Amino acid sequence: MTAPLKHIPEENAAAKARAHMLAPECEVLTIPDSEPLKLDGEKLLAPFSIAYKTYGQLNADKSNAILICHALTADQYVASRHPVTGKPGWWERLVGPGRPIDTDRFFIICPNILGGCMGSTGPASIDPKTGHPYGLNFPVITIGDMVNAQVRLIDHLGIDQLFAVVGGSMGGMQVLGWCSRHMERVYSAIPIATAAWHSSQNIAFHEVGRQAVMADPNWCSGNYYEKGLVPRNGLGVARMAAHITYLSEDALHEKFGRNLQNRSERTFSFDADFQVESYLRHQGSTFVDRFDANSYLYITRAMDYFDLAAEHGDVLANAFRGTQTRFCVVSFTSDWLYPTRESRDIVQALNAVAANVSFVEIDSIKGHDAFLLEEPEFAATVEGFINSCAKRRGLAR
Amino acid sequence: MTAPLKHIPEENAAAKARAHMLAPECEVLTIPDSEPLKLDGEKLLAPFSIAYKTYGQLNADKSNAILICHALTADQYVASRHPVTGKPGWWERLVGPGRPIDTDRFFIICPNILGGCMGSTGPASIDPKTGHPYGLNFPVITIGDMVNAQVRLIDHLGIDQLFAVVGGSMGGMQVLGWCSRHMERVYSAIPIATAAWHSSQNIAFHEVGRQAVMADPNWCSGNYYEKGLVPRNGLGVARMAAHITYLSEDALHEKFGRNLQNRSERTFSFDADFQVESYLRHQGSTFVDRFDANSYLYITRAMDYFDLAAEHGDVLANAFRGTQTRFCVVSFTSDWLYPTRESRDIVQALNAVAANVSFVEIDSIKGHDAFLLEEPEFAATVEGFINSCAKRRGLAR
Numbered sequence: 001m002t003a004p005l006k007h008i009p010e011e012n013a014a015a016k017a018r019a020h021m022l023a024p025e026c027e028v029l030t031i032p033d034s035e036p037l038k039l040d041g042e043k044l045l046a047p048f049s050i051a052y053k054t055y056g057q058l059n060a061d062k063s064n065a066i067l068i069c070h071a072l073t074a075d076q077y078v079a080s081r082h083p084v085t086g087k088p089g090w091w092e093r094l095v096g097p098g099r100p101i102d103t104d105r106f107f108i109i110c111p112n113i114l115g116g117c118m119g120s121t122g123p124a125s126i127d128p129k130t131g132h133p134y135g136l137n138f139p140v141i142t143i144g145d146m147v148n149a150q151v152r153l154i155d156h157l158g159i160d161q162l163f164a165v166v167g168g169s170m171g172g173m174q175v176l177g178w179c180s181r182h183m184e185r186v187y188s189a190i191p192i193a194t195a196a197w198h199s200s201q202n203i204a205f206h207e208v209g210r211q212a213v214m215a216d217p218n219w220c221s222g223n224y225y226e227k228g229l230v231p232r233n234g235l236g237v238a239r240m241a242a243h244i245t246y247l248s249e250d251a252l253h254e255k256f257g258r259n260l261q262n263r264s265e266r267t268f269s270f271d272a273d274f275q276v277e278s279y280l281r282h283q284g285s286t287f288v289d290r291f292d293a294n295s296y297l298y299i300t301r302a303m304d305y306f307d308l309a310a311e312h313g314d315v316l317a318n319a320f321r322g323t324q325t326r327f328c329v330v331s332f333t334s335d336w337l338y339p340t341r342e343s344r345d346i347v348q349a350l351n352a353v354a355a356n357v358s359f360v361e362i363d364s365i366k367g368h369d370a371f372l373l374e375e376p377e378f379a380a381t382v383e384g385f386i387n388s389c390a391k392r393r394g395l396a397r
Numbered sequence: 398m399t400a401p402l403k404h405i406p407e408e409n410a411a412a413k414a415r416a417h418m419l420a421p422e423c424e425v426l427t428i429p430d431s432e433p434l435k436l437d438g439e440k441l442l443a444p445f446s447i448a449y450k451t452y453g454q455l456n457a458d459k460s461n462a463i464l465i466c467h468a469l470t471a472d473q474y475v476a477s478r479h480p481v482t483g484k485p486g487w488w489e490r491l492v493g494p495g496r497p498i499d500t501d502r503f504f505i506i507c508p509n510i511l512g513g514c515m516g517s518t519g520p521a522s523i524d525p526k527t528g529h530p531y532g533l534n535f536p537v538i539t540i541g542d543m544v545n546a547q548v549r550l551i552d553h554l555g556i557d558q559l560f561a562v563v564g565g566s567m568g569g570m571q572v573l574g575w576c577s578r579h580m581e582r583v584y585s586a587i588p589i590a591t592a593a594w595h596s597s598q599n600i601a602f603h604e605v606g607r608q609a610v611m612a613d614p615n616w617c618s619g620n621y622y623e624k625g626l627v628p629r630n631g632l633g634v635a636r637m638a639a640h641i642t643y644l645s646e647d648a649l650h651e652k653f654g655r656n657l658q659n660r661s662e663r664t665f666s667f668d669a670d671f672q673v674e675s676y677l678r679h680q681g682s683t684f685v686d687r688f689d690a691n692s693y694l695y696i697t698r699a700m701d702y703f704d705l706a707a708e709h710g711d712v713l714a715n716a717f718r719g720t721q722t723r724f725c726v727v728s729f730t731s732d733w734l735y736p737t738r739e740s741r742d743i744v745q746a747l748n749a750v751a752a753n754v755s756f757v758e759i760d761s762i763k764g765h766d767a768f769l770l771e772e773p774e775f776a777a778t779v780e781g782f783i784n785s786c787a788k789r790r791g792l793a794r
Binding site: 041136139140197198199200201203204205207208210211212214215216217233234236237240241244247249252253255256257258266268269270272273274276277280281284297301304305307310336 | 536605611633634644665694698702
């Protein structure tokens with residue numbers, strides 16, 4: 001009668017994900033013990049690895065590099081097939097040959113974030129000091145730590161200044177982090193559907209997700225790896241709750257309305273009668289096949305901690321004082337996770353320091369996820385901004 | 398380091414709640430086997446009980462009765478101390494001597510809904526056919542079934558026509574159900590912060606809650622009662638997620654902002670650093686001490702199934718055709734669970750059948766829960782409507 005989350009084995013996708021975690025199918029920079037990363041929480045992290053993908057060619061003067069920062073549950077496979085799910089890159093609409101972020105012209109770098117689970121060091125990685133997975137012994141990190149780890153990668157690639165740093169959602173937080181902590185290394189920046197601090201409602205939703213994971217007995221206080229367990233149910237529920245916040249009420253209504261799953265009558269049971277139920281269950285079950293539950297805890301925590309104003313004496317403008325970066329801030333009308341007013345806060349802070357900033361609010365019913373979806377006006381905005389910056393920077397077409 | 402949901406024993410409140418379920422401290426109407434309730438899902442339910450509280454005195458011609466319909470997690474203790482939690486009645490602001498719904502003038506009836514867990518028959522009740530708790534053998538019920546069960550109570554009390562039927566949220570759905578199925582028995586009606594159908598986003602949030610409960614191994618496919626188990630973690634997570642939807646982003650921001658719990662630094666752990674986290678955890682843990690997890694499944698399902706338009710050939714106005722009831726529809730500006738436009742749908746349908754309807758949108762930042770909180774304009778609206786209807790009905794002051 002009841003139908004809790006179904007878990008589609010998909011050739012044991014979870015095992016595939018775990019294998020990729022430990023031996024990613026991409027380039028990996030490993031920072032040795034001798035060059036630890038000083039974390040915002042004061043701890044030192046070393047050694048650590050950053051797994052990354054690049055697309056296109058770095059030009060002779062290394063002036064055409066674009067760093068793409070991914071969101072909470074994405075990864076380095078921005079413009080190429082995902083090795084675990086087999087799906088296309090998560091931003092192929094925007095990144096690729098002839099696309100707004102043109103891999104024929106630019107050298108694209110997309111690292112998996114620190115704390116992630118696609119090859120960069122995170123809670124699922126082996127702690128060299130113990131020979132066992134970190135689990136909750138992994139230090140709590142911040143968006144700033146993620147950015148500082150990326151700086152090591154950009155140093156390694158010999159790039160002084162990135163032509164652009166681009167990202168949506170938590171990717172946008174990293175963009176803002178770059179533009180504050182390392183502003184001289186960013187020629188232009190596109191923070192999309194993001195905010196300079198995480199709202200109390202967003203913290204609340206994250207806390208629900210974390211409690212769902214921690215309530216799963218398979219979580220084992222974070223030590224599930226070597227027990228062969230996965231807190232699937234908890235992580236699935238966390239993903240379902242989060243997924244609602246990525247859409248808009250109108251998008252959900254347009255997509256599903258109150259449509260029944262089988263065009264038939266209500267079953268008077270707890271089966272997934274409504275299409276929206278079935279859709280959410282699917283979102284939950286496929287997510288756990290590719291994502292590490294502890295990474296989910298650490299990354300949501302980093303987002304909750306993000307507060308660029310608090311880092312700068314409660315004055316957001318101070319975060320950007322002295323900036324020469326050219327900004328294009330983008331929001332979407334129906335995004336209730338990072339509503340337009342939070343983008344306006346960023347724009348106002350940039351205006352207060354006389355930064356070069358353009359701001360575009362895209363009319364969309366698709367909610368927060370609009371930045372990942374077909375939105376021609378958004379694509380045109382990114383393309384126009386990139387092209388005008390490239391012209392100014394003297395990058396040949 | 399980690400702090401999952403804490404469960405405050407509170408003199409074993411859960412045992413107290415269970416005891417109240419089986420032997421409620423209030424009046425109980427029991428309908429015998431010979432008078433089964435025909436459910437919308439076609440099954441017959443009998444025997445069944447409706448636990449209820451009354452306040453004030455029924456007048457000689459039985460014309461001063463007001464039925465108050467409670468919301469998802471409330472109960473019959475609308476204006477008196479809750480026997481399990483010891484807290485004041487949930488609507489004492491509005492109901493009591495000299496209050497807008499004046500117990501000195503009116504006879505107030507507040508039943509625990511069918512499917513509930515405070516003495517009315519629900520999944521935690523003993524199935525007389527087996528001698529064991531129903532669990533998931535309890536039939537899936539609808540809002541209409543809840544209303545039809547209340548009709549038995551009103552019949553039992555010898556009341557032909559209720560002077561008013563009042564309720565917020567799911568209580569408002571019952572009000573609408575009364576005004577459609579039994580319109581001749583309702584002189585006036587106040588549906589508050591509600592809708593004539595449950596939106597796809599609301600179904601989605603409910604589904605997350607149900608999955609959280611079902612993911613808890615203590616749930617045991619609904620058969621936890623006789624095992625001495627309670628799916629606390631799952632139900633706690635469900636409540637946390639739901640609770641966010643009861644507030645507004647502005648209310649959360651005003652109440653908590655990004656305030657840290659101990660006015661100190663971030664702990665760089667998964668402790669409840671932010672006040673909003675601690676608040677939500679508390680909401681989760683106290684809820685499980687007084688509420689039955691299976692009731693939560695059944696009642697949310699009933700709400701998801703609610704669609705007055707679909708019951709009437711997809712034309713909402715048909716639900717009210719021929720009504721003589723006087724309506725006061727109330728919504729709150731910051732309610733995103735049942736936004737004002739959903740109240741407008743009700744008002745438009747009532748206008749289409751030339752019903753007597755007034756509509757008030759209350760300006761509030763308190764979100765959906767505003768109807769339970771201090772909102773002077775709301776209280777004045779209810780009081781004014783009740784008084785003018787009482788005058789017209791010839792009820793002496």
